Amino acid sequence: MSAADNGTERSLGQLMATATAEMSALLHDEIALAKAEFRQDAKRAGIGGAAFSVAGALALFALPVLSFAAAYGIHNLGLGLAWSFLIVGGAFLVVAGLLSLLAVAKMKKIKKPERSISSAKETAAVLQNAKPHPRVAPVEHPMLESVTRSSV
Numbered sequence: 001m002s003a004a005d006n007g008t009e010r011s012l013g014q015l016m017a018t019a020t021a022e023m024s025a026l027l028h029d030e031i032a033l034a035k036a037e038f039r040q041d042a043k044r045a046g047i048g049g050a051a052f053s054v055a056g057a058l059a060l061f062a063l064p065v066l067s068f069a070a071a072y073g074i075h076n077l078g079l080g081l082a083w084s085f086l087i088v089g090g091a092f093l094v095v096a097g098l099l100s101l102l103a104v105a106k107m108k109k110i111k112k113p114e115r116s117i118s119s120a121k122e123t124a125a126v127l128q129n130a131k132p133h134p135r136v137a138p139v140e141h142p143m144l145e146s147v148t149r150s151s152v
Contacts, residue, residue: 048106062092
């Protein structure tokens, strides 16, 4: 009983189909990994960006309040309405500072997709060792030349 009889020997077409399917599956898995890593970093970037935005808005709200507080403070030079404006403006700046620290902490956690990069490098190394299939020169046939010339 030969190897072909028991089904262990596969044709070149079957081997190519298997290799193509496995390569396709590998590429799909690598793309899925890259998407997952990107989603995680995009979420962190979104939270950090939102914190920066809120900090900027609060700082903008603090500027007019602090301006009014300074004007009333210089005018009155006593504890009164101006001090209340200063307290509110200071509170806005404290909250803006805390949100800025949160944003910086979230932005520092963003990193490149290391697993996707290493996986792609491994795949490229494997493909560099693969030998390409030699191309066969087309066979010239006198009948084909006459057909192509007449159709032009």
